Amino acid sequence: MANEGKRCYCRCIQDMQMVIGKEELIIFQKNQIYACMIRTGDMEVSFYKIYGEEFSLSCSETEFKEYFRLIKHYTSDEKS
Numbered sequence: 001m002a003n004e005g006k007r008c009y010c011r012c013i014q015d016m017q018m019v020i021g022k023e024e025l026i027i028f029q030k031n032q033i034y035a036c037m038i039r040t041g042d043m044e045v046s047f048y049k050i051y052g053e054e055f056s057l058s059c060s061e062t063e064f065k066e067y068f069r070l071i072k073h074y075t076s077d078e079k080s
Helices: 062-066
Strands: 006-012 014-021 024-029 033-040 046-051 056-058 069-073
Touching: 033 069, 046 069, 056 062, 062 069
Parallel strands: none
Antiparallel strands: 006 033, 006 069, 014 024, 033 046, 046 056
């Protein structure tokens, strides 16, 4: 059974894009800060949920590390 999860913030390290029809959208933008939650399942595997303005993303630790970095200390001045 998964625990409640650890709430934190992460910074996007490269644009994450999604193609809808013929349109390409940036769903998570490089250098932006997003709220996220880390959950550890039964087998100590971490799963991440990132909350964007329009989209939220669930991903594995490997996928998370490709696009995001955790922020240890966050202040409102950092969000841009």
